Amino acid sequence: MRGLNILFTCGAMFGIAFNNGWIQAVSPMVIDVASRPEVITTFTFLFRHGAKLMNAASAVKQYFFPQPYDSSGYHNMVEESKTNTINRIHAEAEELFQQGKYKEAVPKYEMVVQNNKRKLGPQHMDTLSAEAQMANVLQVYGNIQEASIILNKVLASQRDSLGMSHQQTLRTESLLAKNMRKQGKYEEALLMLEKLLQLKTGSFGALHPETLETRKDIAWTLIELRRYDDAQKILYQVLKTEQDCLLPKDPNLLRTKMLMCDVLSCQQQHETAVSKLTGVVEDFQEILGPQHPKTLLAQEYLAHALGRQGKFQSAEVAYWNIFEAEKDLFHQNHVSLFVTQMNIVYMVSAQGRISEACEISRRIYRDEQIYLGVDNRFTLKTKKFMSEKCSRK
Known part of the structure; x- marks a missing residue:
């Protein structure tokens, strides 16, 4: 001492x-x-x-005293906090997407993408996956062209870094095929989907949900090409598999039933189609709620079937109900609102109320030219209707 x-x-x-x-x-x-x-x-x-x-x-x-005395520990704590925040935002975005709240989901996905680019780099697989997810929300929300640009860029990077058969690459390719179908490029979409089905069958197996999803997308595209018999065969096989694997009111199974009913309606089996679609709509309302986009899509298919059956007034009422619900989901110049309004126009015209139909279609056409473009396929369909029905008015 x-x-x-x-x-x-x-x-x-x-x-x-x-x-x-x-x-x-x-x-x-x-x-x-x-x-x-x-x-x-x-x-x-x-x-x-x-x-x-x-x-x-x-x-x-x-x-x-972790913060003032240990700078490295404090830095790690801050980084961990940031990571937890981004993970939480990503989870919130996914939940909003599943709820059909696309408008709220988009900015959250954008935050995740920007964070991943800054922290991991633009070519990191997690960054590319987040970008593909964001593009999927954009195209469901109606920003088809913007989503197409992102998906093509992401797919090119994933093919180079991950390979053609990687799961993330295949999922992005599926989203791009959906994008092509939404653009009306049905033949191109079908070719991509058929190649994709072979790759997914080899990577996931014939009964995997990813593979079944692609088969449904092929059937959906065949319906657009009016190849109803081919679509029906595929949907019947998918439906049989999903009924063995899924709960009776699983949204994926209900979507398959909805497409099958649409085929029946297109094949003039109106009574059966309307009856089954009514049940599908009720199940979607119970599982997802009346305002969910998937519920509204099922209602739209039911309205289509009613129109083909000749029940124009009932179809018109259904389309008006859909339109009112969509106004709460989408911005006022969203493509879905234009499409639904034109469906109303077709039903109004079918009931002989030509002047009313022409008045509505002129307003729609003016807005479509501004917000969708003069060469957009929906703008052109409206123009065609006006040339056929309203030229003398």
Whole structure:
């Protein structure tokens, strides 16, 4: 203990001397003190136990004062907090997407993508996956062209970095095929989907949900091409598989039933189609709620079937109900609102109210030219209707 006191006293004197420029005057005294046996013993004690004492002090500081005293620990804590925040935002985006709240989901997906680009790099597989998810929301929301640009870019990067048969590559390719169908490029979409089906069957298996999803997309595209018998065969096989694997009111199974009913309606089996579609709509309302986009899509298919059956007034009422619900989901110039309004026009016209139909279609056509473009396929369909029905009005 005496040696430790001498050492502390010597250290204090040395500090004072150093600060005042007296270093040469005190040096002989320091050498003399450091040579004493009791001081040497003290030095040995500090050497042996100093590291443990410092480690203990460091642990105490980290426990009680992590932020001001440990900059590296604080940095890691901040980064971990940021990661947790991004994960939470991603989870919120996914939940909003499943709920059909696409408008709220888009900015959250954008935040995730920007964070991944900054933290992981633009070519990282997680960044590309997040971009593909964001593009999917955009195209469901109606931003078809913007989604197409993103998906083509992401797909090119995934093919180079992950390969043609990687699961993420295949999922992005599926989204791009859906995008082509939404653009009305049915033949191109069908070719892509048929190649994709072979790859998915090899990677996932014939009964995997991803593979079944592609088979349904093929059937959907065949319906658009009016190849109803081919579509029906595929849907029958998918329906049989899903009935063995899924609950009776699973949304995926209901979607397959909806497409099957649409085929029946197109094949003039109106009574059966309307009856079954009514049940599908009720099941969607129970599972997802009356305002969910998938519920509204099922209602749209029911309205189509009613129109083909010749029940124009009932179909018109159904389309008006869909339109009112869509106004709460989409912005006022969303493509779905234009399509639904034109479906109303067709039903109004079919009831002989030509002047009313032409008045509505002129307003729609004016807005479609501004917000969709003069060459958009829906704009052109409206123009065709006007040329056929309204040229003399």
